[in-house]
Amino acid sequence: MSITIDQVAHVAKLAKLAFDEKDQEKMTRELGAILTYVDKLGELDTTGVEPMSHTSEVTNVMREDRVGTSLPREVALKNAPDAQDGYFKVPKVIK
Amino acid sequence: MEFEAVIGLEVHAQLLTESKIFTPSSARFGGDPNTQTDPVVLGLPGVLPVLNRRAVDFAMKMALATNSRITPLNTFARKHYFYPDLPKGYQISQFDLPLCTGGYIEIDLEEGGRKKIGLTRIHMEEDAGKSIHDANLAGEDTLVDLNRSGVPLIEIVSEPDIRSAREAYQYLSELKQIVTYLEICDGNMEEGSLRCDANISIRPVGESAFGVKTEVKNMNSFRNVERAINYEIERQTRMVLDGERIVQETLLWDANAGVARTMRSKEEAHDYRYFPEPDLLPLEISTAWIEEVRATLPELPRARRERLAKQYGIPEYDAEVLCATRDLADYYEEAAKHCGDPKLVSNWIMSDVLRILNEQKIDIGTFSISPQRLAGLINLILDDTISSKIAKAVFEDMLTSPEEARAIVEAKGLVQISDSGELEALIDQILADNPNQVEQFRSGKDKLFGFFVGQVMKATSGQANPQMVNDILRKKL
Numbered sequence: 009m010s011i012t013i014d015q016v017a018h019v020a021k022l023a024k025l026a027f028d029e030k031d032q033e034k035m036t037r038e039l040g041a042i043l044t045y046v047d048k049l050g051e052l053d054t055t056g057v058e059p060m061s062h063t064s065e066v067t068n069v070m071r072e073d074r075v076g077t078s079l080p081r082e083v084a085l086k087n088a089p090d091a092q093d094g095y096f097k098v099p100k101v102i103k
Numbered sequence: 104m105e106f107e108a109v110i111g112l113e114v115h116a117q118l119l120t121e122s123k124i125f126t127p128s129s130a131r132f133g134g135d136p137n138t139q140t141d142p143v144v145l146g147l148p149g150v151l152p153v154l155n156r157r158a159v160d161f162a163m164k165m166a167l168a169t170n171s172r173i174t175p176l177n178t179f180a181r182k183h184y185f186y187p188d189l190p191k192g193y194q195i196s197q198f199d200l201p202l203c204t205g206g207y208i209e210i211d212l213e214e215g216g217r218k219k220i221g222l223t224r225i226h227m228e229e230d231a232g233k234s235i236h237d238a239n240l241a242g243e244d245t246l247v248d249l250n251r252s253g254v255p256l257i258e259i260v261s262e263p264d265i266r267s268a269r270e271a272y273q274y275l276s277e278l279k280q281i282v283t284y285l286e287i288c289d290g291n292m293e294e295g296s297l298r299c300d301a302n303i304s305i306r307p308v309g310e311s312a313f314g315v316k317t318e319v320k321n322m323n324s325f326r327n328v329e330r331a332i333n334y335e336i337e338r339q340t341r342m343v344l345d346g347e348r349i350v351q352e353t354l355l356w357d358a359n360a361g362v363a364r365t366m367r368s369k370e371e372a373h374d375y376r377y378f379p380e381p382d383l384l385p386l387e388i389s390t391a392w393i394e395e396v397r398a399t400l401p402e403l404p405r406a407r408r409e410r411l412a413k414q415y416g417i418p419e420y421d422a423e424v425l426c427a428t429r430d431l432a433d434y435y436e437e438a439a440k441h442c443g444d445p446k447l448v449s450n451w452i453m454s455d456v457l458r459i460l461n462e463q464k465i466d467i468g469t470f471s472i473s474p475q476r477l478a479g480l481i482n483l484i485l486d487d488t489i490s491s492k493i494a495k496a497v498f499e500d501m502l503t504s505p506e507e508a509r510a511i512v513e514a515k516g517l518v519q520i521s522d523s524g525e526l527e528a529l530i531d532q533i534l535a536d537n538p539n540q541v542e543q544f545r546s547g548k549d550k551l552f553g554f555f556v557g558q559v560m561k562a563t564s565g566q567a568n569p570q571m572v573n574d575i576l577r578k579k580l
Contacts, residue, residue, distance in 0.1 A: 018374075022183070022374055022376065024185060061178045061379035061385065062178075062379070062381070062384055062385060064384060066384050067176075067384050067385045067386065067387040068384070068386060068387055069153060069154065069383075069384050070153065070154045070155070070156040070159070071127070071153045071154070071155060071156065072155075072156060072157075073120045073121050073122050073155050073156065073157035073158070074121065074122060074127060075121050075122045075127055075128070075129045075130075076122065076126075076127030076128060076141070077127075077128075077141075078128045078129060078138060078139050078140055078141055079140050079141050079142070079145075081135070081136075081137050081138050081140075084137050084140045084145060084249070085137060090244075092244075092246060093136070093240075093246070094135060094136040094137055094138075094248075095136050095137065095235065095246035095247055095248055096137070096187070096246065096247040096248075096249070097241075097244050097245075097246055097247075098187040098244065098245050098246075098247060099244060099245065100236070100241075100243060100244055100245050101186070101187055101234065101236075101245045
């Protein structure tokens with residue numbers, strides 16, 4: 009399976025990555041090679057095999073509904089580039 | 104050409120757990136900004152989510168209350184998009200193996216009869232944080248509060264079975280009643296614990312294919328859901344009649360302006376790149392677990408309305424009003440149990456009790472008159488101790504007094520005068536004092552009957568038994 013340069017551009021846009029034209033071609037080539045390699049799995053007959061989402065057979069790992077401690081606000085905001093009145097502050101995202 | 108609307112609703116309901124869905128920080132509403140976070144909520148590297156069992160129990164309650172098929176093996180999935188109130192860059196949700204599928208919610212149609220609105224699915228997910236764009240607070244920027252981030256949600260996706268804004272309203276009301284009866288969500292649209300998006304298209308009546316749909320968001324009250332859907336149906340109809348093409352897009356409802364505005368077109372539509380969440384193991388839901396949850400289900404609103412109407416012989420309308428909340432229905436049943444006339448109890452609750460709740464802006468849970476005391480008051484009317492009119496005054500006293508109705512009536516000497524000798528003597532006196540009116544009445548001025556009743560009531564401070572006063576007056580005149 010190969011991938012088109014448009015698909016690479018689309019995925020890059022969704023992931024908020026920017027490539028110049030040269031890098032886009034390189035990505036297309038390399039991703040194409042990876043996909044072709046993985047495609048080999050398609051040669052196996054998987055009729056009647058349930059899709060698997062996890063390799064572990066463990067299920068139902070849960071916790072009880074109890075409140076634990078929260079981070080102090082100043083710690084929560086410590087890594088934020090900007091903050092105001094206890095809020096994270098970011099560039100305006102809506103008109 | 105006649106058109107019909109085809110509407111599907113996506114409803115998000117916040118679950119009333121103590122802690123968040125994947126981490127122990129508090130899920131309480133309304134804390135100071137960013138005081139309910141932890142490394143999982145903040146999406147810091149290296150953290151692992153762990154599922155809250157009660158969130159699953161609550162979601163399962165909704166699945167069972169809507170007759171859905173619970174998926175034996177659930178998985179979680181990452182839904183990717185970029186927004187400042189989503190620190191991880193993905194929301195943990197469910198995709199191909201959701202909690203349940205194939206349920207329904209029944210609604211009452213205005214024209215009579217009922218209709219089942221199919222549910223495509225209900226799945227569990229985490230809420231995002233809250234962005235504040237209000238210029239008064241945020242100025243030129245956007246502020247982010249992550250307290251809400253990670254609060255458990257269920258998303259209830261309906262089939263496109265809804266045909267009008269009114270039906271959408273009914274569906275949403277029924278849904279709210281179910282989640283509040285289940286006590287899994289407080290159902291407050293204004294505060295955002297219940298949120299609704301609508302997918303809307305129109306087609307000529309008789310056509311089976313769907314038209315191009317638009318999605319309307321940001322309708323933060325029941326009333327606005329109805330308004331926004333009507334607006335969008337009218338807009339689409341006008342476009343089709345004018346020969347314009349409807350484009351698939353997402354619209355934001357502006358309640359103040361009463362219009363829906365384009366938020367994004369299909370070209371910009373999100374491509375969420377779902378994949379299985381590797382940090383959460385699959386969730387197996389056994390029959391035993393399902394039965395355990397089923398055993399905790401309360402009587403659901405529809406069943407309760409029907410039972411109340413039948414058991415107490417009250418009109419369907421009364422049953423609907425009384426079953427608005429579980430607490431009010433409990434109040435009614437408790438009062439009815441202690442009183443000989445269930446319909447009279449219903450009248451008192453619907454008129455007087457609900458009026459006070461409304462005036463005091465309180466819930467029935469904090470109402471000062473217990474159901475037993477209300478029943479005691481009504482029983483005094485039933486056994487002719489007081490008239491309905493006096494009862495209204497005693498009711499007002501009871502609002503601020505812990506006393507039983509009987510004690511108030513006795514202390515204030517309000518017991519109804521039902522002694523016929525006493526009433527006859529009084530009436531003789533009144534007739535003697537008003538010879539002109541007696542003459543006028545006897546020569547045909549029937550209306551004066553009320554005048555005499557009024558005089559008797561005045562003389563007894565309203566305590567005369569009205570039926571006896573009528574009888575005696577008729578006899579003597």
